[in-house]
Amino acid sequence: MKVALIVDIVRQEEKLLVKALNDKQVSYDVINVAQEPLPFNRALGRYDVAIIRAVSMYRSLYAAAVLEGTGVHTINSTDVISVAGDKILTYSKLFRAGIPVPQSIIAMSPDSVMKAYEQIGFPLIDKPPIGSWGRMVSLIRDIIEGKTIIEHREMMGNSALKVHIVQEYITGKNRDIRCIVMGNELLGCYARNIPSNEWRANVALGGTPTPLEVDDALKETVLKAVKVINGEFVSIDVLEHQSRGYVINELNDVPEFKGFMLATGIDVPNRLVDYIKEKFS
Numbered sequence: 001m002k003v004a005l006i007v008d009i010v011r012q013e014e015k016l017l018v019k020a021l022n023d024k025q026v027s028y029d030v031i032n033v034a035q036e037p038l039p040f041n042r043a044l045g046r047y048d049v050a051i052i053r054a055v056s057m058y059r060s061l062y063a064a065a066v067l068e069g070t071g072v073h074t075i076n077s078t079d080v081i082s083v084a085g086d087k088i089l090t091y092s093k094l095f096r097a098g099i100p101v102p103q104s105i106i107a108m109s110p111d112s113v114m115k116a117y118e119q120i121g122f123p124l125i126d127k128p129p130i131g132s133w134g135r136m137v138s139l140i141r142d143i144i145e146g147k148t149i150i151e152h153r154e155m156m157g158n159s160a161l162k163v164h165i166v167q168e169y170i171t172g173k174n175r176d177i178r179c180i181v182m183g184n185e186l187l188g189c190y191a192r193n194i195p196s197n198e199w200r201a202n203v204a205l206g207g208t209p210t211p212l213e214v215d216d217a218l219k220e221t222v223l224k225a226v227k228v229i230n231g232e233f234v235s236i237d238v239l240e241h242q243s244r245g246y247v248i249n250e251l252n253d254v255p256e257f258k259g260f261m262l263a264t265g266i267d268v269p270n271r272l273v274d275y276i277k278e279k280f281s
């Protein structure tokens, strides 16, 4: 079995994956798509599995597409990356399947955003369909802040960033929940606690990871959500709604797992390499 590890920026996660591949004596190549072009040819098809780890969503998506085209099994698949990489496409699948998502209105012009703000009511959340690490995810408390966000987003070069997901602000516990699923298994979940100078819980923004007891409702909601998008190795953000219970905020197709490992003690890279060896050797 031969594995390709697709990267652009090498984070601690990718270093741990390399270590796990070495420790478990799996043959692999690291392909840095920020440096190497990817040809549509048979030679690329020599890999059995590709672990897609590029930070850039488009690099991940297109790298997966080329590799899949040459017959390689990619984790995750091109379809999963295209859906999970876009929060509107994700909500579309989840909503249709009856899985709870934050009450959301999609608005595609400044005028329609103003209407969506009125319909949701302040305070509200406005975020673009693409992006990570909480970037551009905005808490808007009044119309003045709203107008500022609308103006700034209109200046973005990327059309997707001009689209607004206007969303209810789900608050109460000062935390959100992050889970990881591998194959059909829920590896675990942990809480990300919001720091005092923030309203978002991302570890990249200073959110502190702590252990969390997983109940049946959480497990069921998360596994269902991952199944709906066919995710193979994904992380899931869950918010706790005061009346509706667990709500799926988003799924991530290139999961970061530093905080997860810290809080749960579960060795994600070793588990992923074991999973791949079991499934593809």
Ligand SMILES: Nc1ncnc2c1ncn2[C@@H]1O[C@H](COP(=O)(O)OP(=O)(O)OP(=O)(O)O)[C@@H](O)[C@H]1O
Binding pocket: 102, 125, 127, 131, 132, 133, 134, 135, 137, 167, 168, 169, 170, 171, 175, 176, 199, 200, 201, 202, 237, 239, 249, 250, 252
């Ligand atoms: N509707 C909401 N209500 C309350 N908090 C929210 C809401 N949407 C987002 N947040 C907070 O902002 C954080 C970032 O939002 P979100 O997960 O949607 O963005 P992201 O950039 O895709 O994050 P990630 O780095 O996890 O990929 C969430 O983890 C949560 O703490």
Ligand SMILES: [Mg+2]
Binding pocket: 131, 132, 133, 250, 251, 252
């Ligand atoms: Mg995300």
Ligand SMILES: [Mg+2]
Binding pocket: 134, 237, 250
């Ligand atoms: Mg998130």
